[in-house]
Amino acid sequence: MHTVIIGSGIAGWTIARELRKLQTDAELHPTTLICSDSGDFYSKPMLSNALASGKTPATLVMTPAAKIAEQTRTRLLNCTQVVSIDRAQRIVRTDKGDVPYDQLVLGLGADPIRLPLAGNAAEKVLSVNDLSDYTHFRNALPAGAEVTILGAGLIGCEFANDLSAAGHAVRVYDIAQWPLGRLLPEAAGQYSLKKLTDAGIQFEWGNSIAQVDQTDSGYRLTDSQGNTHAASLVLSAIGLRPRTGLAQAAGLECGRGIRVDGLGRTSDPAIYALGDCAEYGPVGPLPYIQPVMNAGRAIAATLAGKETPIKLPSMPVLVKTPACPTVIAPPAAGASGQWLCEAVEDGMRALFKSPDGTLLGMALLGAATAQRQELAGQLPSLMG
Numbered sequence: 001m002h003t004v005i006i007g008s009g010i011a012g013w014t015i016a017r018e019l020r021k022l023q024t025d026a027e028l029h030p031t032t033l034i035c036s037d038s039g040d041f042y043s044k045p046m047l048s049n050a051l052a053s054g055k056t057p058a059t060l061v062m063t064p065a066a067k068i069a070e071q072t073r074t075r076l077l078n079c080t081q082v083v084s085i086d087r088a089q090r091i092v093r094t095d096k097g098d099v100p101y102d103q104l105v106l107g108l109g110a111d112p113i114r115l116p117l118a119g120n121a122a123e124k125v126l127s128v129n130d131l132s133d134y135t136h137f138r139n140a141l142p143a144g145a146e147v148t149i150l151g152a153g154l155i156g157c158e159f160a161n162d163l164s165a166a167g168h169a170v171r172v173y174d175i176a177q178w179p180l181g182r183l184l185p186e187a188a189g190q191y192s193l194k195k196l197t198d199a200g201i202q203f204e205w206g207n208s209i210a211q212v213d214q215t216d217s218g219y220r221l222t223d224s225q226g227n228t229h230a231a232s233l234v235l236s237a238i239g240l241r242p243r244t245g246l247a248q249a250a251g252l253e254c255g256r257g258i259r260v261d262g263l264g265r266t267s268d269p270a271i272y273a274l275g276d277c278a279e280y281g282p283v284g285p286l287p288y289i290q291p292v293m294n295a296g297r298a299i300a301a302t303l304a305g306k307e308t309p310i311k312l313p314s315m316p317v318l319v320k321t322p323a324c325p326t327v328i329a330p331p332a333a334g335a336s337g338q339w340l341c342e343a344v345e346d347g348m349r350a351l352f353k354s355p356d357g358t359l360l361g362m363a364l365l366g367a368a369t370a371q372r373q374e375l376a377g378q379l380p381s382l383m384g
């Protein structure tokens with residue numbers, strides 16, 4: 001059985017690692033991993049808090065590609081772009097030749113969403129979604145920069161806090177009215193806003209950037225209300241879109257992501273998907289580390305011959321904003337209930353409860369994050 005994995009993020013390498021634990025004979029059970037990047041293993045969440053902690057792109061690499069390939073006895077085809085999947089013949093077609101498979105795993109990740117911007121420097125707006133983007137961002141960041149960030153979601157707020165702590169002036173635009181607007185109820189959002197503002201971050205609410213033009217010293221930005229200001233770097237963090245192009249072209253069922261069942265199988269039983277490119281049944285996409293690891297372990301066991309349903313318990317996400325430590329487990333989309341917010345000493349606790357009082361989601365800020373374990377145990381499982 002030849003297993004081919006596409007993608008060298010946490011999704012791809014978790015499959016390679018877990019599968020090799022179960023199938024120790026690499027000659028009998030060959031595995032090939034194909035990726036368009038270098039294949040180096042790094043912690044993607046660290047990209048948004050590496051500046052203040054003094055990490056560089058080089059020190060973010062945890063295991064170089066050649067080493068992890070050797071450890072997992074995986075044939076690595078890095079810097080290789082997959083152009084199509086021929087399901088009838090079970091062949092992955094790449095820009096460097098064809099790779100046949102018996103079982104295929106897609107760990108393709110997601111693309112940053114780009115705002116349609118006017119101006120002669122619209123293309124200079126950066127996004128950071130992988131190590132090579134991060135290298136580019138670091139090289140483009142002057143000392144004491146004036147940075148404008150588009151988006152006050154999880155990644156935008158983390159970068160804002162990190163840049164500010166590293167001595168840069170930061171201004172964040174969002175069409176919402178408070179940080180993490182899609183994840184926090186208003187009272188919790190206002191608490192977070194106060195802490196982030198106290199840390200020196202400036203916010204522009206209900207507003208966005210419409211135009212970016214080059215100047216001698218950087219950029220002139222024009223917002224949606226016609227006001228202008230200068231910036232030395234513009235970072236877009238308005239969200240990610242699962243990479244479904246290859247799967248769609250191959251005729252696999254896709255919604256917002258590549259649809260998978262409780263085993264992580266796509267609509268083709270020889271092909272599995274996980275991570276940022278996947279949509280887990282009714283739960284939808286779960287673009288976080290913990291779900292990838294859980295799905296990876298279960299899918300590896302199924303690939304090795306023991307059907308293993310993916311179990312996704314509630315998985316609170318830690319927002320890496322030291323100015324306002326935050327833990328969030330949002331309620332499922334469309335869940336009925338309401339947020340109940342309560343100020344605690346040096347913090348805020350927001351619980352989303354159903355009409356019968358069942359805890360369905362939570363947001364813990366400041367000192368309330370200490371209750372994470374206790375409350376997480378009361379949340380319903382997401383899957384399995």
Ligand SMILES: Cc1cc2nc3c(=O)[nH]c(=O)nc-3n(C[C@H](O)[C@H](O)[C@H](O)COP(=O)(O)OP(=O)(O)OC[C@H]3O[C@@H](n4cnc5c(N)ncnc54)[C@H](O)[C@@H]3O)c2cc1C
Nearest residue numbers: 007008009010011036044045082108109275276287288289
């Ligand atoms: C700045 C930042 C901070 C984050 N912080 C957190 C956090 O604190 N906690 C948390 O839980 N999650 C966090 N996340 C989310 C988490 O990092 C991701 O959910 C996870 O890393 C996704 O891994 P993945 O393997 O699915 O995708 P990726 O790591 O994006 O890997 C995709 C792989 O697919 C390859 N690929 C794609 N298309 C092709 C092709 N056609 N041919 C060949 N190869 C291809 C790419 O080269 C790459 O190797 C953060 C994300 C970002 C960007």
